[in-house]
Amino acid sequence: MRMAEIVAGAVLATSAAGVAQGTSDPLRVWVGNPDAAAVHAWVQGHLDEAARLEAQLLAVKGPRTVENTLAPFDEATRALDTASSGPSLLNNASPKKELRDVAQIEIQRVGKAGDELSLNRAVYEALRAVDVSKADAPTKFYMEKTLREYRLAGVDKDEATRNKVRDLQDKLTGLALRYQRNIAESVAHIEVKDVAELEGLPADYMHRHPANAEGVITITTDEPDYRPVMTYAKSTALRQRLFAAYNTRAYPVNKDLLLEVLGVRSELAHLLGFATWAELATADKMVGTPANVRVLIDELDKAARPAAAKEKAELIAFAQSKDSSITEIPEYSSSYWTEQYKRATYGFDSQSVRSYFPFAQVQEGVLHAASRIFHVSFVPAKDAEVWDPSVTVFDVTDGVAPGGKKLGRIYLDMHPRAGKNKWFNASTVVTGKRDVALPEARLNGNFAGGEAGDPGLMQYADVVTFFHEFGHMMHGVLGGHQEWVGIGPFSVEWDFVEAPSQMLEEFFANRAVIDTFAKDAKTGASMPKELFDKMVKADAFARGISIERQLMLANFSLTMHDRAPQTVDLDALLHEGYVKYAAFTEAPENRMYATFTHLMGYSSNYYTYMQSKVIALDFFAQFDEKNLLDGPAAMRYRKTVLEPGGSVSANTLVKNFLGRPQSYDAVRKWINEEFAAPVK
Numbered sequence: 150m151r152m153a154e155i156v157a158g159a160v161l162a163t164s165a166a167g168v169a170q171g172t173s174d175p176l177r178v179w180v181g182n183p184d185a186a187a188v189h190a191w192v193q194g195h196l197d198e199a200a201r202l203e204a205q206l207l208a209v210k211g212p213r214t215v216e217n218t219l220a221p222f223d224e225a226t227r228a229l230d231t232a233s234s235g236p237s238l239l240n241n242a243s244p245k246k247e248l249r250d251v252a253q254i255e256i257q258r259v260g261k262a263g264d265e266l267s268l269n270r271a272v273y274e275a276l277r278a279v280d281v282s283k284a285d286a287p288t289k290f291y292m293e294k295t296l297r298e299y300r301l302a303g304v305d306k307d308e309a310t311r312n313k314v315r316d317l318q319d320k321l322t323g324l325a326l327r328y329q330r331n332i333a334e335s336v337a338h339i340e341v342k343d344v345a346e347l348e349g350l351p352a353d354y355m356h357r358h359p360a361n362a363e364g365v366i367t368i369t370t371d372e373p374d375y376r377p378v379m380t381y382a383k384s385t386a387l388r389q390r391l392f393a394a395y396n397t398r399a400y401p402v403n404k405d406l407l408l409e410v411l412g413v414r415s416e417l418a419h420l421l422g423f424a425t426w427a428e429l430a431t432a433d434k435m436v437g438t439p440a441n442v443r444v445l446i447d448e449l450d451k452a453a454r455p456a457a458a459k460e461k462a463e464l465i466a467f468a469q470s471k472d473s474s475i476t477e478i479p480e481y482s483s484s485y486w487t488e489q490y491k492r493a494t495y496g497f498d499s500q501s502v503r504s505y506f507p508f509a510q511v512q513e514g515v516l517h518a519a520s521r522i523f524h525v526s527f528v529p530a531k532d533a534e535v536w537d538p539s540v541t542v543f544d545v546t547d548g549v550a551p552g553g554k555k556l557g558r559i560y561l562d563m564h565p566r567a568g569k570n571k572w573f574n575a576s577t578v579v580t581g582k583r584d585v586a587l588p589e590a591r592l593n594g595n596f597a598g599g600e601a602g603d604p605g606l607m608q609y610a611d612v613v614t615f616f617h618e619f620g621h622m623m624h625g626v627l628g629g630h631q632e633w634v635g636i637g638p639f640s641v642e643w644d645f646v647e648a649p650s651q652m653l654e655e656f657f658a659n660r661a662v663i664d665t666f667a668k669d670a671k672t673g674a675s676m677p678k679e680l681f682d683k684m685v686k687a688d689a690f691a692r693g694i695s696i697e698r699q700l701m702l703a704n705f706s707l708t709m710h711d712r713a714p715q716t717v718d719l720d721a722l723l724h725e726g727y728v729k730y731a732a733f734t735e736a737p738e739n740r741m742y743a744t745f746t747h748l749m750g751y752s753s754n755y756y757t758y759m760q761s762k763v764i765a766l767d768f769f770a771q772f773d774e775k776n777l778l779d780g781p782a783a784m785r786y787r788k789t790v791l792e793p794g795g796s797v798s799a800n801t802l803v804k805n806f807l808g809r810p811q812s813y814d815a816v817r818k819w820i821n822e823e824f825a826a827p828v829k
């Protein structure tokens with residue numbers, strides 16, 4: 150057990166609430182090798198603690214203060230965070246099925262308790278009665294933000310309205326689950342009768358798709374089947390057929406569900422005093438209003454349109470040189486021609502760089518780069534107990550010299566294994582709070598390697614992902630030292646949270662950074678300059694087209710939510726988007742909205758990716774390209790953007806670092822990088 154960094158009070162409180170035998174650590178559920186019953190009891194201990202703190206704050210007689218009301222509220226929030234982080238980790242990463250199963254049930258239980266607190270009228274009234282006029286700025290900010298969240302959830306409304314809000318929210322949850330389940334259950338397939346139709350696909354793909362006794366090959370709409378066909382198959386007819394099967398999954402059932410969702414969201418927005426759902430959904434974001442999302446879309450469109458037109462012309466000319474009958478590129482041929490163009494123009498084969506990216510070297514390179522950029526050290530915590538022996542743990546200490554003040558801890562859980570989730574993400578393990586608990590974060594990866602004898606040669610895109618997720622990790626560790634957990638790093642506005650991660654991605658395209666770790670796995674030779682240039686050039690191609698595609702999706706998601714739902718014609722909106730933004734011609738059979746899962750989680754706010762990207766590139770432009778790792782911008786970035794966590798608004802974070810609001814100059818330059826210098 151490691152609890153030197155936890156004040157005795159917090160530990161005693163949790164222990165008093167009853168930590169089960171089997172889990173010997175109040176903040177780290179996996180420690181002590183618990184069984185399912187012990188996990189349940191561990192969660193219950195934290196839920197009891199949250200309930201006790203809530204009762205304590207409601208029982209206050211006399212004037213309400215930060216100490217007697219906000220402080221227990223924040224501790225209740227921390228107890229719920231802990232109750233949620235534990236089972237979330239087990240559900241995603243425990244090698245034991247028994248624990249993953251119990252964790253799913255516990256997550257729902259904690260979710261209910263969280264809803265209860267965040268919809269509690271008495272708690273809202275108690276917080277509202279606190280006098281914060283003499284409190285410090287972060288405390289005032291915390292209070293304002295919390296009260297606004299309560300109001301956006303309708304907690305300040307009369308009881309009949311609150312009941313109606315709850316009904317509509319339950320209805321939305323149910324509809325979203327059905328939408329997702331319909332997608333999961335709607336795997337389609339096509340049949341290929343002539344093996345010649347699969348020309349262009351890699352040998353391992355052919356090997357995985359043998360013909361049956363009748364000579365028929367079946368290809369499903371699952372990603373590992375779908376992507377290679379769209380990228381490599383020479384047959385246009387095959388790509389068109391599979392594209393149609395893929396983009397009509399869960400149709401028409403999910404079209405009807407989506408229209409129902411739009412209706413319920415609109416009703417909910419009206420109840421809460423907003424004209425449209427888009428107004429409600431942007432009210433607590435950096436942008437603030439749907440009109441500002443339009444500004445973002447229009448500005449980015451201006452920045453990307455000239456490049457997209459040039460890229461499109463180049464692609465069509467290239468396709469014509471191979472097939473003179475081609476005048477347009479339909480969407481189902483876009484990946485194929487882009488891949489062919491990159492190979493022919495840059496001579497770059499994504500397989501050719503893998504030997505320079507063996508996993509262990511890349512990890513060392515990322516840690517080394519992060520250490521220099523953020524002025525921290527990563528000290529192996531070899532005695533730390535982990536949930537799987539493959540997980541490595543580092544304590545993060547301040548300064549590049551050893552022996553600095555401990556700032557937090559990171560867990561690197563990097564390779565696939567049975568039962569582990571298939572994604573790449575960073576998540577909170579221990580919620581940090583100044584003088585109470587140090588932040589701990591976990592990187593969930595599914596990178597190559599991890600088996601004895603396998604060097605784990607990584608793809609270019611995987612290395613970028615590693616940098617991306619590490620950006621989240623540093624945000625979590627450096628920003629997790631606030632006075633209150635409610636203003637921690639991941640409480641920052643949703644349209645900002647991907648900025649620190651996308652910012653770190655940019656470091657990877659820098660020669661000096663790559664040189665620190667990209668060495669051939671067998672010979673130890675550095676990556677040749679020519680190969681590096683090709684890699685960077687190939688990566689930079691078609692940024693205009695891809696930004697325009699993102700804008701099409703952002704516009705689609707916004708437009709269906711910023712008007713009366715009965716006037717929404719999904720097919721017409723999709724068609725308008727293609728005409729306005731897409732480089733490739735629309736396939737008339739496309740019903741992608743039936744499988745566009747972001748419409749459930751992000752609703753009208755698909756733009757958030759683009760907003761974070763604009764900021765990330767603007768941030769990165771402040772660094773000295775010649776001295777990326779050691780220049781002064783990095784420390785200023787740590788102090789003004791990462792360390793404040795969510796204690797000020799994201800617009801303030803941006804202004805504090807840039808000295809002005811975000812601009813579109815950096816993103817424009819980034820989009821046009823491909824045209825900046827001749828290919829070597």
Ligand SMILES: [Zn+2]
Pocket residue numbers: 617618621647650
């Ligand atoms: Zn991310």
